[in-house]
Amino acid sequence: MTVRPDPADEVVDLVSTLIRFDTSNTGEPDTTKGEAECARWVAARLEEAGYQTEYVESGAPGRGNVFARLKGSDPSRGALLIHGHLDVVPAEAGEWSVHPFSGAVTDGYVWGRGAVDMKDMVGMTIAVARHLARAGITPPRDLVFAFLADEEAGGKYGAHWLVENRPDLFAGVTEAIGEVGGFSLTVPRRDGGERRLYLIETAEKGLCWMRLRANGRAGHGSMVNDDNAVTAVAEAVARLGRHRFPLVLTEAVEQFLAAVSEETGHEIDVDSPDLEGMIEKLGPIARIVNATLRDTATPTMLQAGYKANVIPATAEAVLDCRVLPGRQAAFEAEVDELIGPAVTREWVTNLPPVQTSFDGDLVEAMNAALLACDPDARTVPYMLSGGTDAKAFAQLGIRCFGFAPLRLPPDLDFSALFHGVDERVPVDALEFGTRVLLHFLTHC
Numbered sequence: 001m002t003v004r005p006d007p008a009d010e011v012v013d014l015v016s017t018l019i020r021f022d023t024s025n026t027g028e029p030d031t032t033k034g035e036a037e038c039a040r041w042v043a044a045r046l047e048e049a050g051y052q053t054e055y056v057e058s059g060a061p062g063r064g065n066v067f068a069r070l071k072g073s074d075p076s077r078g079a080l081l082i083h084g085h086l087d088v089v090p091a092e093a094g095e096w097s098v099h100p101f102s103g104a105v106t107d108g109y110v111w112g113r114g115a116v117d118m119k120d121m122v123g124m125t126i127a128v129a130r131h132l133a134r135a136g137i138t139p140p141r142d143l144v145f146a147f148l149a150d151e152e153a154g155g156k157y158g159a160h161w162l163v164e165n166r167p168d169l170f171a172g173v174t175e176a177i178g179e180v181g182g183f184s185l186t187v188p189r190r191d192g193g194e195r196r197l198y199l200i201e202t203a204e205k206g207l208c209w210m211r212l213r214a215n216g217r218a219g220h221g222s223m224v225n226d227d228n229a230v231t232a233v234a235e236a237v238a239r240l241g242r243h244r245f246p247l248v249l250t251e252a253v254e255q256f257l258a259a260v261s262e263e264t265g266h267e268i269d270v271d272s273p274d275l276e277g278m279i280e281k282l283g284p285i286a287r288i289v290n291a292t293l294r295d296t297a298t299p300t301m302l303q304a305g306y307k308a309n310v311i312p313a314t315a316e317a318v319l320d321c322r323v324l325p326g327r328q329a330a331f332e333a334e335v336d337e338l339i340g341p342a343v344t345r346e347w348v349t350n351l352p353p354v355q356t357s358f359d360g361d362l363v364e365a366m367n368a369a370l371l372a373c374d375p376d377a378r379t380v381p382y383m384l385s386g387g388t389d390a391k392a393f394a395q396l397g398i399r400c401f402g403f404a405p406l407r408l409p410p411d412l413d414f415s416a417l418f419h420g421v422d423e424r425v426p427v428d429a430l431e432f433g434t435r436v437l438l439h440f441l442t443h444c
């Protein structure tokens with residue numbers, strides 16, 4: 001067997017092929033597709049390099065996941081989980097400059113749905129896993145590679161099912177890396193140069209989907225009715241949608257802002273009433289940071305009535321709520337105050353926040369791996385406003401980080417590519433990320 005001296009040589013092919021599997025997850029089990037074929041293809045790539053793999057369906061036919069383990073030199077240490085999801089959000093081909101499932105490699109990019117979320121990391125992981133096995137490299141600790149279904153619909157038929165029904169797959173795992181972190185953000189330095197910050201995800205907001213319901217008196221639309229369910233729900237929704245929850249600076253956000261301030265010389269006064277305004281000046285990254293300063297309760301669905309002249313007996317709304325670590329009880333009290341006694345609430349989904357500290361040997365290994373490949377790198381922690389499969393793994397007591405390394409061009413609006421039109425990833429970022437991952441996994 002020939003061993004490729006550099007796993008970065010095959011990463012572009014791997015990512016492009018992964019994108020050609022249409023693994024669109026609509027959120028409806030009937031129309032979600034492609035995960036099983038993609039998972040079996042991943043298993044074959046690993047087996048080719050000598051791995052034993054386990055294919056597992058998570059709660060429904062076709063929801064394919066693949067697991068593989070590589071023994072480390074020190075069995076007394078906890079294992080490291082490297083996880084990536086195989087599903088993607090759907091794409092409307094007419095809106096794209098290339099077909100979203102073409103995996104086209106042009107203009108220095110690999111194009112297609114999943115290019116950054118997250119077939120990039122899946123491809124890099126496969127490339128490094130194959131290299132380790134083929135070159136006979138023993139990592140310092142056990143590695144568990146997991147390729148997963150259903151992340152884009154919350155992992156009910158993926159990570160959460162596996163954690164609840166197959167915890168044995170994660171036996172001995174103490175730490176994990178996955179999306180969304182490890183990518184570079186270029187900031188202007190106070191001395192005139194530039195600095196690449198690499199954002200390591202150390203925290204995620206909690207994700208709570210909340211249903212509001214009002215019951216009122218049904219009746220004819222021409223009558224005066226002071227117990228109208230539609231009015232009650234509409235008022236509660238409007239109050240929540242316009243509410244500004246208090247600003248709470250968590251450790252990750254504070255450390256991130258301090259690092260940016262230090263590098264750029266740009267004063268960020270965290271006590272300023274216009275903190276959001278100051279952060280806006282940082283450019284596209286402001287979208288991410290500003291979403292992690294406060295809890296949010298964002299109205300997304302309304303449902304009531306069936307005819308213009310009939311007052312319905314009930315009305316409902318759904319709000320997408322994102323809650324900072326440590327804020328759940330205070331958040332709920334504030335919500336109850338705003339919706340009042342006429343409206344009831346229940347959780348459709350309630351996944352607690354994830355949070356860890358930015359220190360320890362694993363963080364040192366990330367830092368060293370990035371510096372080995374980019375001497376200008378500086379790692380900084382940050383909080384993700386969205387959710388990932390880390391929410392499931394954290395329930396097993398696993399310490400989770402977002403670390404899918406990419407060195408990006410300074411002007412690329414990376415966060416806009418997630419679920420976006422013309423999603424694409426630079427070829428050189430994939431090659432860079434593969435080398436960083438190889439360094440990291442041989443020193444973790």
Ligand SMILES: [Zn+2]
Binds near residue numbers: 085117118151179
């Ligand atoms: Zn993702």
